[in-house]
Amino acid sequence: MLRVLQIVRLSSRCSSSFVSRMRFLNGLKQNDDVCSAALQNAHMFLFHRLSPLLQRNHQGTFRTAELRTSDVQSLLENLGSDRTLLQEAVLIGCTEQNQAQFCLDIGGLDQMAAEELCGGTFVDLRKSFFLLSGAEAPLVAKAQALLRWHQTSGFCSATGQPTHRNRAGSQRTCSSSGIIYYPKMSPVVIVLVSDGEHCLLGRQATFPRGLYSALAGFCDMGETLEETLSREVAEEVGLEVQSFSFSSSQHWPFPQSSFMMACHASVSPAHAQLCVDHSELEDARWFSQQEVLSALQTPPHRGGGAPPHPLAPPKTRRRSSTHHRVDPEHQILNRLRRVH
Numbered sequence: 001m002l003r004v005l006q007i008v009r010l011s012s013r014c015s016s017s018f019v020s021r022m023r024f025l026n027g028l029k030q031n032d033d034v035c036s037a038a039l040q041n042a043h044m045f046l047f048h049r050l051s052p053l054l055q056r057n058h059q060g061t062f063r064t065a066e067l068r069t070s071d072v073q074s075l076l077e078n079l080g081s082d083r084t085l086l087q088e089a090v091l092i093g094c095t096e097q098n099q100a101q102f103c104l105d106i107g108g109l110d111q112m113a114a115e116e117l118c119g120g121t122f123v124d125l126r127k128s129f130f131l132l133s134g135a136e137a138p139l140v141a142k143a144q145a146l147l148r149w150h151q152t153s154g155f156c157s158a159t160g161q162p163t164h165r166n167r168a169g170s171q172r173t174c175s176s177s178g179i180i181y182y183p184k185m186s187p188v189v190i191v192l193v194s195d196g197e198h199c200l201l202g203r204q205a206t207f208p209r210g211l212y213s214a215l216a217g218f219c220d221m222g223e224t225l226e227e228t229l230s231r232e233v234a235e236e237v238g239l240e241v242q243s244f245s246f247s248s249s250q251h252w253p254f255p256q257s258s259f260m261m262a263c264h265a266s267v268s269p270a271h272a273q274l275c276v277d278h279s280e281l282e283d284a285r286w287f288s289q290q291e292v293l294s295a296l297q298t299p300p301h302r303g304g305g306a307p308p309h310p311l312a313p314p315k316t317r318r319r320s321s322t323h324h325r326v327d328p329e330h331q332i333l334n335r336l337r338r339v340h
């Protein structure tokens with residue numbers, strides 16, 4: 001109890017609300033009792049088999065369902081589950097008012113009954129990205145990534161014994177060896193290549209029809225950012241990058257959990273002839289600034305436009321007290337808009 005009061009006092013003494021929130025969250029990760037107390041009166045983001053629960057408001061736009069812990073307790077009772085499922089909730093953040101935010105996957109319970117009781121729909125994460133306003137998408141992506149990690153990390157890869165999570169869900173410990181596991185991410189580079197006049201976009205065969213994006217690839221073990229970038233551009237389109245600059249970064253939940261770093265790169269117009277590796281990309285081509293601007297003005301749900309019109313992926317935006325982040329792909333494409 002003393003520790004609970006210490007953490008609450010420590011975070012409330014801070015002059016900056018950002019510092020206060022970060023201290024508050026760190027306290028929840030470090031102390032199971034403090035975290036349990038916060039869970040009793042928290043905001044809950046509900047998932048069913050890793051699909052977030054969304055609700056449509058009067059204006060026809062979608063939001064994540066705003067549930068409190070007590071709402072979820074009632075829901076679990078109505079669905080015939082006991083309250084112990086609540087112990088699987090994972091901490092994902094806190095509001096400006098230091099109200100903890102948790103997520104919970106109720107995948108073992110009846111989906112339709114849950115949707116009816118909550119007045120919402122569990123929507124596939126990719127579709128959610130197109131439906132949610134920018135501010136909510138990153139939080140939902142983070143929640144899904146953490147839930148997925150817990151669902152696939154139940155056993156220690158060294159001993160084969162069960163692992164047990166802390167109250168916040170920020171780590172798991174092997175019951176036999178004491179090895180501690182933390183959620184893992186794969187570093188990824190996404191790069192907008194330019195020849196000074198055009199930018200290079202590509203598409204994989206699995207992309208929705210008409211969708212082109214900046215090139216991307218996973219970092220190999222031991223590589224630097226620039227080594228990954230140069231290798232991926234060489235592998236996928238056969239070009240040698242002359243220079244590059246870092247733009248921004250974001251968490252990217254597909255296919256699992258990636259840490260995506262976005263860059264601009266330039267190639268010489270005299271050496272801009274593409275040699276596409278069709279085992280990696282179905283198509284890659286140079287687009288003019290006008291084509292990219294048209295794509296950015298096309299609503300994502302009107303997908304399916306036939307090539308060569310690039311269709312930009314959905315925008316995700318996160319605002320905090322100190323940072324304003326735009327997802328890398330839009331940041332690099334927006335720079336084209338300014339240049340134009």
Ligand SMILES: NC(=O)C1=CN([C@@H]2O[C@H](COP(=O)(O)OP(=O)(O)OC[C@H]3O[C@@H](n4cnc5c(N)ncnc54)[C@H](OP(=O)(O)O)[C@@H]3O)[C@@H](O)[C@H]2O)C=CC1
Binds near residue numbers: 190216217256
């Ligand atoms: N516009 C956007 O926002 C885009 C985002 N992306 C994202 O960028 C990332 C990279 O995508 P992609 O272009 O496919 O990557 P790559 O070009 O690196 O190619 C994918 C291949 O890399 C291998 N690989 C190496 N490390 C990993 C790992 N940690 N996880 C999965 N596969 C790995 C796999 O090959 P093998 O199985 O043969 O070993 C896989 O098939 C993904 O997160 C993807 O979702 C990609 C394109 C556009």
Ligand SMILES: [Mg+2]
Binds near residue numbers: 215216217218236280
């Ligand atoms: Mg790639």
